[in-house]
Structures are given as C-alpha cells and as structure tokens.
Amino acid sequence: MRIVWRLAGAVPTLFGVILATFLLTRVLPGDPAVYFAGNPSMDAHAIAQVRKSLGLDKPLPQQFVIYLDSLAHGDLGQSISTGMPVREELMNRLPASAELTICAFLIAILVAIPLGVVAALKPGSLVDQLCRLISTLGVSLPTFVTGLMLIYVFYYLLGVAPEPIGRIDPFLVPHQITGFLLIDTLLDGNYEAFAASARQLVLPAMTMALFALAPIARMTRASMLNVLSSDFIRTARANGLSWRTVVITYGFRNAVLPVVTTLGMTFSYMLGANVLVEQVFAWPGIGAYALNSLISLDYAPLQGFMLLMAAIFLLVNLVTDLVYVIIDPRVEFGK
Amino acid sequence: MSVAVRERLRVAHYVVSGNPVNVIAFGLFAFLVLCAIAGPAIAPYSPLATDTPIALQPPSAAHWFGTDQLGRDIFSRVLVATRLDLLIAFGAVALSCVLGSVIGAVIGYFGGWLDATVSRVVDVLMAFPLFVLAMAVVAALGNTVANVVYATAVINLPFYIRLARAEINVRRSLGYVEAARVGGSGHFRILLVFLMPNIFSPLIVQASVNLGWAVLNAAGLSFLGLGVRAPTAEWGIMVAEGAQFMASGQWWTVVFPACALMITVFSFNLLGDVVRDILDPRLRT
Numbered sequence: 001m002r003i004v005w006r007l008a009g010a011v012p013t014l015f016g017v018i019l020a021t022f023l024l025t026r027v028l029p030g031d032p033a034v035y036f037a038g039n040p041s042m043d044a045h046a047i048a049q050v051r052k053s054l055g056l057d058k059p060l061p062q063q064f065v066i067y068l069d070s071l072a073h074g075d076l077g078q079s080i081s082t083g084m085p086v087r088e089e090l091m092n093r094l095p096a097s098a099e100l101t102i103c104a105f106l107i108a109i110l111v112a113i114p115l116g117v118v119a120a121l122k123p124g125s126l127v128d129q130l131c132r133l134i135s136t137l138g139v140s141l142p143t144f145v146t147g148l149m150l151i152y153v154f155y156y157l158l159g160v161a162p163e164p165i166g167r168i169d170p171f172l173v174p175h176q177i178t179g180f181l182l183i184d185t186l187l188d189g190n191y192e193a194f195a196a197s198a199r200q201l202v203l204p205a206m207t208m209a210l211f212a213l214a215p216i217a218r219m220t221r222a223s224m225l226n227v228l229s230s231d232f233i234r235t236a237r238a239n240g241l242s243w244r245t246v247v248i249t250y251g252f253r254n255a256v257l258p259v260v261t262t263l264g265m266t267f268s269y270m271l272g273a274n275v276l277v278e279q280v281f282a283w284p285g286i287g288a289y290a291l292n293s294l295i296s297l298d299y300a301p302l303q304g305f306m307l308l309m310a311a312i313f314l315l316v317n318l319v320t321d322l323v324y325v326i327i328d329p330r331v332e333f334g335k
Numbered sequence: 336m337s338v339a340v341r342e343r344l345r346v347a348h349y350v351v352s353g354n355p356v357n358v359i360a361f362g363l364f365a366f367l368v369l370c371a372i373a374g375p376a377i378a379p380y381s382p383l384a385t386d387t388p389i390a391l392q393p394p395s396a397a398h399w400f401g402t403d404q405l406g407r408d409i410f411s412r413v414l415v416a417t418r419l420d421l422l423i424a425f426g427a428v429a430l431s432c433v434l435g436s437v438i439g440a441v442i443g444y445f446g447g448w449l450d451a452t453v454s455r456v457v458d459v460l461m462a463f464p465l466f467v468l469a470m471a472v473v474a475a476l477g478n479t480v481a482n483v484v485y486a487t488a489v490i491n492l493p494f495y496i497r498l499a500r501a502e503i504n505v506r507r508s509l510g511y512v513e514a515a516r517v518g519g520s521g522h523f524r525i526l527l528v529f530l531m532p533n534i535f536s537p538l539i540v541q542a543s544v545n546l547g548w549a550v551l552n553a554a555g556l557s558f559l560g561l562g563v564r565a566p567t568a569e570w571g572i573m574v575a576e577g578a579q580f581m582a583s584g585q586w587w588t589v590v591f592p593a594c595a596l597m598i599t600v601f602s603f604n605l606l607g608d609v610v611r612d613i614l615d616p617r618l619r620t
Contacts, residue, residue, distance in 0.1 A: 016459035027475045140601040142551050144558050145574060145593040148581045156584045164582060272466030276555055280578065290467070291559060294474045306471060310462045 006321060010314050017310040018071065022064055024306075025299035076307070077300030079293065086304040090286055094308070095179025096167060097278070097285030101270055103182075103201060104208030108266070112213045113259065116220025117252065120228060131217050138214025143273045147207040147280035154203060161203050166282040168196045204281040211273055212266045219262040223255040257328055264320035268313050347613045360605030367599055370417040380408035382415040382568040394587055401587035403576065409587060412568040413595050419569050420599065423480065424549040427487035432542045434488070435495025436534070442496075443503030444526055450500070457493045465490040469552060473561045483562035487552050491545055498541055502534040536614040543610040547603035554596055570596045 048057070058066070070077065076086035119131035154161035167181060177184055182201070185194035227233065228251055236246045275287035282288075286305055293301035352358075375382075386406035394401045400409035442450040460468070472486035506512060507530070515529050554571030557563040563572050570592040577588025 012455065013458050013462050016455060017462050020459055020463075024471050024475050136601070136604070139604060140547070140597050142554055142558070142571075142574075142593070142596055142600075144555065144578075145589070145596065148574065148578055148589050148593070152581050152584070152586050152589075155582060268464055269466075272464035275466065275470065276558065279559060291470070294470060295560065297474070302471065302474075306463065306467065309464050309467055313462055313464060 003322075006318065010318070014311070014314060018068070018307065019064070021303050021306040021310075022067055025303045026060065026063075071307075076304040079301045080298045081293070081296050086301050089289065089301065090304050090308055092179075093284060093286045093289050095181075096283060097274055097287060099180045099182060100201065100204055100208065100277070100283060100285060101267075101274060103205040105212060105267060105270065107205060107209035108212035108216055109263070111209070112216035113220050115213075116217045116259075117224050117247070119217070119221045120224030121247065123225065128221075131221055134210075135214040135218045138210055138212075138217075141210070142276075143207060143211045144276045144280050146210050147204065147277055150203050150207055151280070162196075162199050164203065164281045166284050167200050168193065204277050204283055207280070208270060208273060208277050212270055215262050215266050215269075216259065220255070220259050223258045224251060227251050227255040253327070257324065260320060260323050260327065264316050267316050271309055271312060343613070356605060357609045360602055360609055363598060363602035364606055367417060367421065367602060370414055371421045372418075374414045374417050378408075378411035378414045380411040382407065382412045383566055393585075400591040401585075403573070403588050404580065409573070409591050412573060413570070413591050416568040416570050416573065416592070417595070417599075419480070419563075419567070420550060420553065420571075420596075423484055423487070423553045424546055424603075426484045427491065427549045427553070428542050428545050430484065431488040431491035431545075432495055432538060435492045436499040436531075436538050438492075439496040439499025439501075440503045440526055440531060440534070443500035444507050444522070444530065446504075453496070454500075457496050460489075460493050466552065466555060469556060470559065470561060473556060478562060478564070480563055480567075483553050483556050486556065486562075487549050490552070491549065494541060494545070495538065498537060499534060502537060503530055506530055506533060540607075540611045540614055543603070544607035546607065547600040550596065550600050550603065 056063070074087060076090070078084065079086055079089060082089065115127070115131050115134070119125070119128040122128060151161070151164050155164060177187060181197040182194065185191070185197060228247075233246060233250055236250050241250075274285065275291055277283065278285045278287040279291065286308065290302055290305035293299070293305070386402070389402050389406045392402045392406075400413060403409055403412070438453065442453045469486040469490045472489055473482050476482040476485060503526075512525060512529055515525050520529070553562070554569075554574070557569050557571035558575045560572075560575065563569040565572065565576075573592035574589050574596070577585070577592070580588045
C-alpha cells in the first residue's frame with residue numbers, strides 16, 4: 001500500500017518532467033517543418049503543408065495534449081534525421097549504455113566500499129591516504145580527460161587495450177536476447193566474442209568507475225568513522241565480540257544508510273557523465289544518440305532521451321527508498 | 336575594524352596556517368587569477384595564429400607545451416584560456432547564487448502557494464540528470480558562451496533555492512524577526528536587513544564548493560562542442576580537439592589543457608574546504 005503511495009507521489013514530478021521537456025524542445029531553434037520538407041527551395045505552401053501534417057500549426061496547449069496522448073500510446077515520435085521511431089532507436093541503444101553504466105557502477109561499489117571501510121578502520125594509514133588521493137582525483141579530473149588518459153596509456157603506450165571504437169561488431173553476436181553483449185555472448189557459448197566485448201568495455205567502464213568511486217568512498221569512510229566512534233561499538237568491543245562482528249554486523253550495517261543515498265545520487269550523476277564517456281569511446285549508446293540529435297536540432301529523440309533519463313532517475317530514487325526500508329526497518333517508507 | 340571582522344580574520348589565519356594544503360590552495364588560486372588577468376599579455380604567441388608547417392610538434396624550448404594540429408602554440412592557448420574558463424565558472428556561480436538565494440529567501444519567508452509552486456518546479460529540475468539538462472539548455476538558447484553560463488547557473492539554482500529556503504524558514508519566526516516586525520519593519524526590510532545577512536555564510540560556502548563543479552560542467556559542455564566555438568582558446572574544446580591525437584600518441588595536445596582544468600578544479604575544491612572551515616566551523620570533517 002505504501003509503495004502505491006510512493007509511486008503516486010512521483011506522478012506530479014513526472015508530469016512536470018514531461019511538460020518541461022515539451023517546452024524546452026519547443027524553444028529549440030530551427031523549424032522542423034523546413035527540415036522535414038528536406039529541401040530548402042521548397043515553396044512556402046509545401047512547408048505549410050508539412051507543418052500541418054506534423055501538427056505544428058496548432059496552438060501550443062493543443063500540441064501538448066496531442067503529445068501526451070501519443071506518449072500514453074507509447075509513441076515518442078519520429079526522428080527527423082533517421083526517419084525511425086524514437087522509441088525503437090532508444091530501445092536499441094539503451095542496452096549499450098546500460099551495460100556500460102551498470103558495469104562501471106558495480107566496479108565502483110566493489111572498490112569504493114571496502115576502500116572506505118578500511119580507510120575508516122585505520123585513519124591516517126596508507127590505505128586512508130590512498131582513499132583520499134583517489135577521491136580527490138575522482139572529483140578533480142573531468143571524465144573525458146580520465147578516458148583519454150586511459151586510452152593513451154593502455155592503447156597507445158602499452159597496447160593492451162583495443163582501439164576505442166565502441167562495442168564489438170553486433171553481427172558477431174547473432175542472437176541478441178538482452179542486448180547486453182556480455183550476457184548474450186555467454187548465453188550463446190561464444191567465449192571469444194565474450195572476451196572481445198569485455199575488452200572493449202574495460203576502459204570506458206574504468207573511466208566511469210573512477211568518476212563514481214570518489215563520492216562513494218568518501219561517504220563510506222565518513223559514515224563508518226562516525227559509527228565506529230559511537231558508544232554501542234565501544235560496548236560491543238568491551239563485551240569481547242569478535243572483530244568481524246563488531247565491524248561488519250554492528251558497524252557496517254549502521255553505516256550503510258547514508259552510503260545508499262550517495263549510491264543513488266552517484267548513479268544519477270553517471271547518467272549525465274555517460275554522454276561524455278560515450279563520446280570519448282565512440283560508444284553507441286543513448287548519450288551519443290542524444291548528442292547527435294541535439295546537434296542536428298532533431299527534437300523528438302532529444303525529448304525521448306530526456307524523458308527516459310528522468311524516468312530512470314525517478315526509478316533509482318524509488319529503489320533507494322526501498323533499499324532503505326530493507327536495511328533499516330525503522331525508516332518509514334515514503335517519508 | 337569591528338570585533339566580529341577581527342575575529343573572523345583570526346579564524347581565517349588559524350585555518351589557513353594550520354594546514355600546508357591550505358597554503359597551497361591559496362597559492363594555486365592566486366596563480367590562476369594572475370594567469371587570468373595577465374594571460375593574454377604575457378602569452379608568447381597569439382592563441383589563434385596558425386602555422387601548419389610546425390603542426391603537432393612535441394614540447395620544445397620554443398613551444399613549451401608543443402603545438403596543435405594547426406601549429407598553434409598550446410602554451411599560449413592554455414594561458415589565454417584561463418580568463419574565459421574562470422569567467423564562465425565565476426559568472427555561473429555568482430548568477431545562480433544571487434538568483435537562487437533571492438528566490439529561496441522569498442519563498443521561504445512568505446510560504447504558501449508560491450512556495451509550493453516553486454518547490455515543485457525545483458523538484459522537476461532535480462529530476463533530470465543535471466549535465467543532460469545543461470546540454471538541453473545550451474541547445475535551446477543557442478550555441479554561445481553566455482548560454483553556457485546560463486545553463487550552468489540553471490543547473491546550480493536548485494541547490495541555492497533549497498538552501499536559502501530552508502535557512503530562512505527556520506529563522507522567520509525567531510524573536511528578532513518578530514521584534515523587527517513589531518518595530519514596524521516591512522517584509523522587504525526584514526528580508527534584506529535582518530534575514531539575508533544571517534544566511535550569508537552557508538550560501539558562500541555552497542558557492543565556493545560549487546566553483547570546481549562549474550568549471551567541470553562548462554568544460555564538459557564545450558568538450559561536446561556546445562557553447563564555445565572552434566578557434567576560441569578554452570580548455571574543454573582544446574581537449575576535444577586533441578582527443579583524436581591521443582590514440583596516435585600526441586599526448587601534449589590533451590595533457591596540458593587537461594592539467595590546467597585539473598589544477599583549477601583541484602584548487603577550487605581545496606579552497607571550498609578552506610572557506611567552509613572559516614565561515615562554518617561546525618561543518619568541518
């Protein structure tokens with residue numbers, strides 16, 4: 001029941017998001033009708049005809065209602081430059097972005113949380129200094145610079161990484177089930193293609209992971225330090241509980257709540273950083289798609305992209321809230 | 336000098352001298368400001384002068400940072416770009432700080448439907464990945480440097496609005512505000528004279544922490560080709576132009592502008608911590 005309420009709470013925001021994307025893309029310069037007509041020498045009459053067929057001659061509120069109606073039917077419009085339905089193109093490209101973002105996120109979590117915990121256990125130690133160095137680097141280095149440096153070192157100097165030209169040829173993976181090449185190749189039993197797609201993924205995923213590491217490690221360290229200095233930890237120690245129980249069961253469980261918040265925030269920052277990383281590695285994801293549409297002033301794909309991003313964002317917030325309740329039963333859902 | 340100011344200065348001196356990192360932060364910041372002011376005057380070459388016969392040469396005595404694909408001197412370009420990059424960052428942060436704190440203060444003070452409406456709009460803004468929002472804003476307003484400033488300001492606005500709103504909200508019914516009201520002060524005077532000065536510290540802390548982020552954001556936009564146009568010397572676009580040469584080993588086209596970016600963000604972040612320690616010692620970690 002509470003989940004329903006929490007979902008209902010997101011509806012006004014979602015509506016606002018739809019309105020905002022609609023308005024924002026309407027003020028984009030350039031007349032789509034002229035573009036659609038395809039020929040600058042077309043006469044005014046023909047352009048007016050195209051405008052009418054696109055519904056651009058109607059007043060703005062009416063256009064919005066039409067837009068809402070088509071959204072309700074799952075129609076995100078058509079791309080002007082490719083002529084393809086936006087939904088189809090987004091769905092084709094989403095797995096590439098999702099694979100990259102999720103892998104990077106997992107790497108970041110697996111490195112940052114242990115790093116933060118160890119740093120908090122021994123403040124001032126070598127690990128603590130390393131933690132500080134990495135989190136400083138992570139916030140000071142632009143993602144595109146990290147990516148380019150990694151390309152220089154691992155592709156040009158060491159020659160261990162493949163050329164940064166995106167994912168492997170999709171024709172090498174005949175049966176696309178999930179669109180995640182790592183999973184599809186395994187399902188196919190094609191280990192060679194699996195290794196190839198993993199090699200393509202390593203550098204971009206590392207780039208993004210380094211970006212995501214910093215806030216997570218920082219928050220884990222701070223939260224862990226805070227918890228470890230509290231009275232119940234001292235009591236647990238004094239009662240002779242094992243080190244493992246004190247740190248993991250007593251300490252970490254209590255320290256993890258703010259970390260979850262940071263995880264949610266970091267994930268949404270990664271959605272934005274995605275565009276830059278995809279640009280550096282020629283990764284054929286939705287960020288690159290949005291950027292191309294932005295440059296060619298093709299507003300339907302851009303609108304679709306913004307909506308998809310905001311929807312993912314709201315979903316991530318919801319998941320964060322859910323995880324809260326699981327970790328700490330005292331937290332009331334929907335608060 | 337009033338007692339309060341002298342006290343602040345003493346805290347500032349204590350904080351700065353207490354940690355050598357803080358001295359470095361101030362040193363770097365002073366160096367950057369110097370580059371921004373004097374950069375165009377002391378640059379050895381024109382940042383726009385092309386010289387194709389010496390394109391893509393590694394660093395040498397004549398060209399400290401090497402040359403780019405058009406034979407332009409990278410050292411001069413990096414130096415001259417400082418002014419533009421700092422102006423974008425400071426402009427964006429100042430704009431969002433002033434605008435955001437005024438909006439936040441007004442809705443926090445008056446509350447009611449205005450507060451509800453603006454807070455909703457802020458929620459919607461925050462529902463987008465912020466960098467994506469900035470991209471869309473630049474695209475919508477047009478591809479100019481000024482619009483990069485506006486876009487960066489827009490995505491920073493929600494933080495200031497929320498901060499100012501919360502800070503004003505807890506203070507608006509405090510005794511001294513009541514007293515001012517009884518004494519005949521109007522809403523405008525109460526906000527400006529009694530409330531705003533009290534929320535100044537957290538706002539400045541937020542602004543200084545935001546600066547580094549603003550630099551990264553603006554550089555990211557111009558890296559994508561949004562905002563700053565091609566021949567202009569700007570760090571983000573220089574990295575973008577050098578990117579294709581990174582895979583063929585001409586590292587200097589990327590590394591030097593990237594280092595400039597990194598040093599700037601790094602010093603701003605350190606400085607943000609210093610300012611926070613001086614103005615709001617409770618937040619110290």
